Amino acid sequence: MLELKSYLQAQLPDMIALLTELVNTESYTEDKAGVDAVGRLIAARLEALGACVTVDRQASAGDHVIGIFNPGGGSPISLYLHMDTVYPPGVLRERPVRIVEDRFYGPGANDMKASHVIALYAAQALRATGLWPAREMRLVFTSDEETGSHTSRRLIEDTARDAALAMVMEPALPDGGLKSSRKGTGLFKVVARGKAAHAGAAHALGINAIQEIAYQVLKLQSLTDYERGVTFSVGAIRGGGVTNVVPDYAEIEVDTRVSKTEDGEWVREVLFNLAPALPGSTLEVSGELNRPPMEYNTQRLAVFERVREIGRRIGLDLTHGPSGGGSDASFTAALGVPTLDGFGAVGDGAHALHEHVLLSSLPERAALCAAVLAAW
Ligand SMILES: [Zn+2]
CATH class of the missing domain: 3.40.630.10 (Zn peptidases)
Incomplete structure (x- = not known):
C-alpha cells in the first residue's frame, strides 16, 4: 500500500x-x-x-x-x-x-x-x-x-x-x-399578502404585509434549536415599495437544516401550517426539503x-x-x-x-x- x-x-x-x-x-x-x-x-x-x-x-x-x-x-x-x-x-x-x-x-x-x-x-x-x-x-x-x-x-x-x-x-x-x-437542507418561501391603502388617508383600511411577514420572521427564527440540530434562517426579505402606501406584499426565503430525518417532516409541517397573525392577511408557502440528513x-x-x-x-x-x-x-x-x-x-x-x-x-x-x- x-x-x-x-x-x-x-x-x-x-x-x-x-x-x-x-x-x-x-x-x-x-x-x-x-x-x-x-x-x-x-x-x-x-x-x-x-x-x-x-x-x-x-x-x-x-x-x-x-x-x-x-x-x-x-x-x-x-x-x-x-x-x-x-x-x-x-x-x-x-x-x-x-x-x-x-x-x-x-x-x-x-x-x-x-x-x-x-x-x-x-x-x-x-x-x-x-x-x-x-x-x-x-x-x-x-x-x-x-x-x-x-x-x-x-x-x-x-x-x-x-x-x-x-x-x-x-x-x-x-x-x-x-x-x-x-444536515438535511430545505429551502422555503413564505409570501404574505395584505391590503394596499393610502398610508395617511386610509391607514386603518390597509393590511400591512410587511408587518405580517415580520411576525413570521420572528416566529421561524425562534424555532431554531441547536441542541436538537434544527435551524431556521431567514436569508432574504422583500416587500413593499413606496412609503405612502400600506404594502400588500412581502416575502421571505428561509433556509432550514435538520440533523434527524424525522425533524425534516416536522419542519415541513411547521412551514406549511404557518397561520397569519393579522386579521385579513394571507400566507402562501412553497419549497421543499431538498436533501435528507x-x-x-x-x-x-x-x-x-x-x-x-x-x-x-x-x-x-x-x-x-x-x-x-x-x-x-x-x-x-x-x-x-x-x-x-x-x-x-x-x-x-x-x-x-x-x-x-x-x-x-x-x-x-x-x-x-x-x-x-x-x-x-
Ligand atoms: Zn461541493
Missing part, C-alpha cells in the same frame, strides 16, 4: 497541472457550456485510464459523465464528484489561480476540482502499482450539486443502490477529517473505522466529524448504502474568497482513495 503514496508523490507536478487546467475551466452551475467543458476534460482522462465512459446528456444543466472500470466486477464502489462551482463566469479575472507555498488558490479548487484530480490519479496509481482491484469502480461526475442536484439525483441513487460503498469526494474537514454526518449512526461509524484502518496502512491517522452543509452523500446515505464523505482535498474556504487546497494533501488523499478502492 505504501507504494501508492510514493508513486503519487512523484505525480504531484502533473496533479498540479491538471488542477490548474480544471480550475481555469470555469464551470458555474448555470453555465452549461462551462460545465460541459470540464466534462469533456474528465471524459478524456477517464478514457485514457481505460474506463467505459457514458455521457448523460442534459438539456439545460451540464451533462453528467460516468466512468466505469471493471464493469460487472462485483462489489462495486461508487465515487461521487460534482463538476459545477458557485462562481459566475469571469471570476478568474479577479481571482486567478495562484500558488503560495503549499497553498493553491482558485475558485472551485477545494470544492471540488482537487477531488477530480484525486480520483483520477487514484485510478492511475492503482494501474501503475499493480494494485488494480477486480471490483467494479464507478466515477460519477455530476453537473448541478451546488443548486440541489435536481438533474443528477436519480443518477446518483441508481449508481449507489447496489454499491458496497459510496465515497463522496467533497473536501475534507480542515484538519483532514472525513465527514460522518451532514446523513445521520451519524452505527453503520456510519463502522464505515469510518474500516476506512481509518485502511488509512493507517498508508500512514494516515484519520478523524471524522460533522458538516453543516449539504452534499450528495445525503442521497446515498438515505438509501442505506454505506456512505462516507470528505474524501477530497484538505484545504479551506469553499465558496469563499480564500478558497484553497493544500497541495501536499493531493498525493495523500489520492493514496487514501486508491487504498480504499483496493482494500475495501
Whole structure:
C-alpha cells in the first residue's frame, strides 16, 4: 500500500497541472457550456485510464459523465464528484489561480476540482502499482450539486443502490477529517399578502404585509434549536415599495437544516401550517426539503473505522466529524448504502474568497482513495 503514496508523490507536478487546467475551466452551475467543458476534460482522462465512459446528456444543466472500470466486477464502489462551482463566469479575472507555498488558490479548487484530480490519479496509481482491484469502480461526475442536484439525483441513487460503498469526494474537514454526518437542507418561501391603502388617508383600511411577514420572521427564527440540530434562517426579505402606501406584499426565503430525518417532516409541517397573525392577511408557502440528513449512526461509524484502518496502512491517522452543509452523500446515505464523505482535498474556504487546497494533501488523499478502492 505504501507504494501508492510514493508513486503519487512523484505525480504531484502533473496533479498540479491538471488542477490548474480544471480550475481555469470555469464551470458555474448555470453555465452549461462551462460545465460541459470540464466534462469533456474528465471524459478524456477517464478514457485514457481505460474506463467505459457514458455521457448523460442534459438539456439545460451540464451533462453528467460516468466512468466505469471493471464493469460487472462485483462489489462495486461508487465515487461521487460534482463538476459545477458557485462562481459566475469571469471570476478568474479577479481571482486567478495562484500558488503560495503549499497553498493553491482558485475558485472551485477545494470544492471540488482537487477531488477530480484525486480520483483520477487514484485510478492511475492503482494501474501503475499493480494494485488494480477486480471490483467494479464507478466515477460519477455530476453537473448541478451546488443548486440541489435536481438533474443528477436519480443518477446518483441508481449508481449507489447496489454499491458496497459510496465515497463522496467533497473536501475534507480542515484538519483532514472525513465527514460522518451532514444536515438535511430545505429551502422555503413564505409570501404574505395584505391590503394596499393610502398610508395617511386610509391607514386603518390597509393590511400591512410587511408587518405580517415580520411576525413570521420572528416566529421561524425562534424555532431554531441547536441542541436538537434544527435551524431556521431567514436569508432574504422583500416587500413593499413606496412609503405612502400600506404594502400588500412581502416575502421571505428561509433556509432550514435538520440533523434527524424525522425533524425534516416536522419542519415541513411547521412551514406549511404557518397561520397569519393579522386579521385579513394571507400566507402562501412553497419549497421543499431538498436533501435528507446523513445521520451519524452505527453503520456510519463502522464505515469510518474500516476506512481509518485502511488509512493507517498508508500512514494516515484519520478523524471524522460533522458538516453543516449539504452534499450528495445525503442521497446515498438515505438509501442505506454505506456512505462516507470528505474524501477530497484538505484545504479551506469553499465558496469563499480564500478558497484553497493544500497541495501536499493531493498525493495523500489520492493514496487514501486508491487504498480504499483496493482494500475495501
Ligand atoms: Zn461541493
